[in-house]
Amino acid sequence: MELNFKIRGESDKSLKLREKYLLNFKKKGFPNKREEDWKFTDLEKILHDNFKELNNELLDSKKPDILDLNFIHNSVILINGKLHSFDFKSEKSKDKNNFTVTEFDLDHHLNFANDFKESPMQNLNTALHEGGFYLNIKPDYNLKYPIVIYNYFTGSLKNKIINNSESINISKNSSATIIEYLIDESKGNFFKNTCKYKNLEENASLNYYFINKNESSNFFYEFSKVKLSKNSSIKKYLFSSGLKFGKFESNMKLLGSNSCGEVYSGLFLGTKNHQEVKTTIQHLKPDCQSHQDIKNVLTSGSKGVFQGKIFVDEIAQKTNAYQLSKGLLLDEDSEFSTKPELEIYADDVKCSHGSTSGNIDKEALFYLKARGIKNQEAIKMIIKGFLEGVLEKIKNKEILEILRNHFNTHIKYESRSN
Amino acid sequence: MSSKIIDTNKDYKYGFTTDIESFKAPKGLSEETIKFISKEKKEPKWLLDWRLKAYKRLKSLKEPNWQKPKYPKIDYQDLYYYSAPKSTKNKPKSLEEVDPKLIETYKKLGIPLDEQKRLSGVAVDAVFDSVSVATTFKGELTKKGIIFCSISEAIQKHPDLVKKYLGSVIPLTDHYFATLNSAVFTDGSFVYIPPNTRCPMELSTYFRINASQTGQFERTLIIADKGSYVSYLEGCTAPMRDENQLHAANVELVALDDAEIKYSTVQNWYPGDEEGKGGIYNFVTKRGACRGKNSKISWTQVETGSAITWKYPSCILQGDNSVGEFYSIAITNNYQKADTGTKMIHLGKNTKSKIISKGISAGKADNTYRGLVDISKKAINSRNYTQCDSLLMGNKCGAHTVPYIKNKNSSSTIEHEATTSKINEEQLFYCNQRGLNQEEAVSLIVNGFCKEVLQQLPMEFAVEAQKLVSISLEGSVG
Numbered sequence: 001m002e003l004n005f006k007i008r009g010e011s012d013k014s015l016k017l018r019e020k021y022l023l024n025f026k027k028k029g030f031p032n033k034r035e036e037d038w039k040f041t042d043l044e045k046i047l048h049d050n051f052k053e054l055n056n057e058l059l060d061s062k063k064p065d066i067l068d069l070n071f072i073h074n075s076v077i078l079i080n081g082k083l084h085s086f087d088f089k090s091e092k093s094k095d096k097n098n099f100t101v102t103e104f105d106l107d108h109h110l111n112f113a114n115d116f117k118e119s120p121m122q123n124l125n126t127a128l129h130e131g132g133f134y135l136n137i138k139p140d141y142n143l144k145y146p147i148v149i150y151n152y153f154t155g156s157l158k159n160k161i162i163n164n165s166e167s168i169n170i171s172k173n174s175s176a177t178i179i180e181y182l183i184d185e186s187k188g189n190f191f192k193n194t195c196k197y198k199n200l201e202e203n204a205s206l207n208y209y210f211i212n213k214n215e216s217s218n219f220f221y222e223f224s225k226v227k228l229s230k231n232s233s234i235k236k237y238l239f240s241s242g243l244k245f246g247k248f249e250s251n252m253k254l255l256g257s258n259s260c261g262e263v264y265s266g267l268f269l270g271t272k273n274h275q276e277v278k279t280t281i282q283h284l285k286p287d288c289q290s291h292q293d294i295k296n297v298l299t300s301g302s303k304g305v306f307q308g309k310i311f312v313d314e315i316a317q318k319t320n321a322y323q324l325s326k327g328l329l330l331d332e333d334s335e336f337s338t339k340p341e342l343e344i345y346a347d348d349v350k351c352s353h354g355s356t357s358g359n360i361d362k363e364a365l366f367y368l369k370a371r372g373i374k375n376q377e378a379i380k381m382i383i384k385g386f387l388e389g390v391l392e393k394i395k396n397k398e399i400l401e402i403l404r405n406h407f408n409t410h411i412k413y414e415s416r417s418n
Numbered sequence: 419m420s421s422k423i424i425d426t427n428k429d430y431k432y433g434f435t436t437d438i439e440s441f442k443a444p445k446g447l448s449e450e451t452i453k454f455i456s457k458e459k460k461e462p463k464w465l466l467d468w469r470l471k472a473y474k475r476l477k478s479l480k481e482p483n484w485q486k487p488k489y490p491k492i493d494y495q496d497l498y499y500y501s502a503p504k505s506t507k508n509k510p511k512s513l514e515e516v517d518p519k520l521i522e523t524y525k526k527l528g529i530p531l532d533e534q535k536r537l538s539g540v541a542v543d544a545v546f547d548s549v550s551v552a553t554t555f556k557g558e559l560t561k562k563g564i565i566f567c568s569i570s571e572a573i574q575k576h577p578d579l580v581k582k583y584l585g586s587v588i589p590l591t592d593h594y595f596a597t598l599n600s601a602v603f604t605d606g607s608f609v610y611i612p613p614n615t616r617c618p619m620e621l622s623t624y625f626r627i628n629a630s631q632t633g634q635f636e637r638t639l640i641i642a643d644k645g646s647y648v649s650y651l652e653g654c655t656a657p658m659r660d661e662n663q664l665h666a667a668n669v670e671l672v673a674l675d676d677a678e679i680k681y682s683t684v685q686n687w688y689p690g691d692e693e694g695k696g697g698i699y700n701f702v703t704k705r706g707a708c709r710g711k712n713s714k715i716s717w718t719q720v721e722t723g724s725a726i727t728w729k730y731p732s733c734i735l736q737g738d739n740s741v742g743e744f745y746s747i748a749i750t751n752n753y754q755k756a757d758t759g760t761k762m763i764h765l766g767k768n769t770k771s772k773i774i775s776k777g778i779s780a781g782k783a784d785n786t787y788r789g790l791v792d793i794s795k796k797a798i799n800s801r802n803y804t805q806c807d808s809l810l811m812g813n814k815c816g817a818h819t820v821p822y823i824k825n826k827n828s829s830s831t832i833e834h835e836a837t838t839s840k841i842n843e844e845q846l847f848y849c850n851q852r853g854l855n856q857e858e859a860v861s862l863i864v865n866g867f868c869k870e871v872l873q874q875l876p877m878e879f880a881v882e883a884q885k886l887v888s889i890s891l892e893g894s895v896g
Contacts, residue, residue: 039822314813314814315813327825329825329827330828332828332829334828336825337822337823338822338834339820339821339822340821340836341820342820342836344808344810344816344817344838345813345815347812347840348813348840349810349838350838351837351838351839352837353819353834353835354835354836355832355833355834356831356832357823357831358828358831359828359831
């Protein structure tokens with residue numbers, strides 16, 4: 001695989017800095033399975049098998065015509081990773097000073113990036129960083145309507161690598177619901193490497209959804225870092241079915257007492273899809289909670305991976321942490337690998353994890369078939385039921401509607417027998 | 419390195435040394451040392467070549483460093499690789515000829531070495547530093563065709579069996595410590611159970627490190643031929659010293675068609691004192707291969723000793739319908755560290771495995787369960803159940819769980835669960851109310867917590883293990 005990375009800098013200083021980060025990246029290159037964090041996902045091999053070349057040439061960002069979510073919402077539009085426009089007309093005009101959206105620049109990026117100099121992917125992201133946005137919700141404001149981040153990919157993106165970042169700050173006593181909606185209409189294979197930062201101040205709360213609209217034959221990696229202050233909470237939902245390759249890393253730091261981090265994911269993986277969800281939840285203050293529920297349905301030679309770590313610091317007494325990962329394997333070629341990990345230094349805690357994998361429960365299937373439901377339909381019902389479990393906690397009707405459609409589009413199961 | 423014996427720790431009753439003159443190989447690891455060991459044991463050439471091959475390989479290997487407990491660098495050139503009590507230089511023919519001082523040592527340890535203790539029905543092979551001292555109940559076992567002797571003796575008397583199976587489960591090219599063992603192993607036990615034979619008694623080995631600055635590298639090989647059964651026990655102690663001693667053993671088990679091996683360990687090496695000084699580094703490689711159909715290997719371990727315990731008794735489930743089991747209690751107190759667990763590699767059809775692991779951490783200790791369950795594509799209809807529970811006492815210790823779970827086919831099912839918590843206060847209150855003091859109550863609750871594993875131990879060991887569980891935690895509740 002040929003790497004044609006060109007450094008583009010805003011100033012001499014940033015050029016130098018970017019060069020330094022690129023050198024750091026080149027020391028190790030793309031991570032492979034010899035690295036513990038990439039044990040089940042050999043990125044070097046995956047990229048090597050799918051790309052002859054990767055380059056970061058400039059992309060056009062022409063906006064496609066249609067926006068297709070038809071409920072009242074605010075929007076931020078990204079075209080090929082760059083901020084195109086945003087629209088907060090749904091909120092009352094008197095409130096318009098309560099939020100800002102700006103382009104994300106390198107200096108801002110470095111404020112966050114300093115924490116993880118070790119990782120080659122973050123080094124690469126910093127070196128070639130272009131585009132993204134910074135969204136700030138000011139104190140004491142509850143967004144009336146959800147924000148949809150339209151993440152469009154369009155035009156010819158053959159052999160492109162996109163490195164951008166997204167940053168969201170929810171100030172004191174504020175709350176928001178954000179839906180990242182991925183629409184891929186591009187041609188040619190590309191690889192996207194994104195860094196995301198979320199900062200929640202005291203009493204802030206955020207519901208964050210990742211949903212992709214259509215199938216995509218592209219490669220997505222994101223590293224997300226979340227900082228939670230006292231009494232704040234984040235619920236993160238991941239519905240990325242249909243991506244050929246996805247690795248979603250989430251590193252949550254519970255830095256204030258009574259904070260709460262939750263991660264939910266329901267994935268249906270089809271032909272040769274490879275997706276990994278990796279979480280690290282660090283309980284660093286007392287009385288915090290975390291909850292994770294990961295469900296994967298695997299068909300047609302797909303591979304699902306879950307790596308989840310719960311860390312409890314010695315001062316984080318009264319922690320309550322739970323994690324569940326389940327894989328439903330529907331054919332012989334699919335694979336489900338998990339590494340649920342506990343690292344605990346405080347004694348007055350309740351921490352547990354469970355992990356299961358296997359085929360459909362024969363008794364459940366028999367029950368449905370005995371009531372006149374055809375095999376194929378029965379299996380579909382069971383798959384939907386399995387994934388629906390993740391939706392239970394979602395209250396917002398519009399979002400539930402989008403997700404039901406999402407599952408209808410992506411759950412495709414053809415049984416080999418009747 | 420000083421090797422003065424410390425007597426501050428009164429709790430460790432096996433902390434005595436026996437004043438026996440010992441005969442040692444020159445210090446350090448080299449081809450000469452290996453040749454010396456091989457010559458001393460009058461080994462055939464193929465074995466010397468095998469050792470040298472391992473040594474050559476060792477030079478290209480790096481010591482692993484992914485484990486949770488870190489330790490200061492070991493100076494392999496500052497160790498004795500062979501230490502034998504001088505009196506065994508002319509091998510004893512029967513127990514009467516064994517140095518009475520040695521017999522005395524084993525009596526202190528409470529091992530039924532003396533055949534008068536026939537009633538207890540345990541046949542013992544005792545390994546003192548590097549040399550196997552005596553094997554009891556030989557006659558009775560020979561009648562059944564069972565071979566139970568030291569591995570050195572097996573090399574002389576049953577070279578075909580040794581040659582066929584040695585290194586077949588843990589190859590020369592394995593990881594650092596296993597390869598080191600292959601190069602310099604000194605003694606250990608050898609067991610062969612002929613087809614369709616049920617071993618009439620528990621076989622047992624007792625390991626003891628006596629000499630200072632000595633590494634113990636024993637090698638155990640157990641072969642259960644078709645349709646046979648054997649239950650094997652292993653116990654370990656060492657004197658108290660303020661230096662760290664290395665123990666890197668290899669244990670290989672082979673179960674052929676319909677055979678069953680039950681391997682139980684009660685490991686009580688010296689754990690170091692309350693400040694974490696001294697103690698054994700227990701870096702052991704234990705692996706069993708269920709080669710035949712319907713075979714079964716079951717590991718049970720009670721790990722209470724050692725400064726660092728780092729081992730993963732594993733099962734390779736090659737034969738169809740084979741079964742692997744792993745039951746473990748790991749207790750760490752003061753500055754002890756444990757990183758232990760198992761690997762269950764499912765290769766054959768309809769293979770089953772079960773893992774029950776109980777970790778208890780007190781004082782400033784760190785306890786890690788690390789395990790792998792790998793169900794390959796061909797292992798259809800396989801099943802695994804894993805349960806890892808950890809108990810924390812105090813907020814200066816740590817408990818960690820690091821399982822790796824891979825399922826590569828849809829007809830197989832894996833279930834894994836893990837919990838971490840402290841002793842239930844209601845249970846404590848209940849016990850206190852009924853007149854038990856804090857320490858008794860904790861001991862009772864912990865024994866209950868470990869019950870599923872303790873049940874797996876043979877009678878004689880179960881009682882001892884229960885006591886050991888209580889003793890190990892003494893002083894950890896305030």
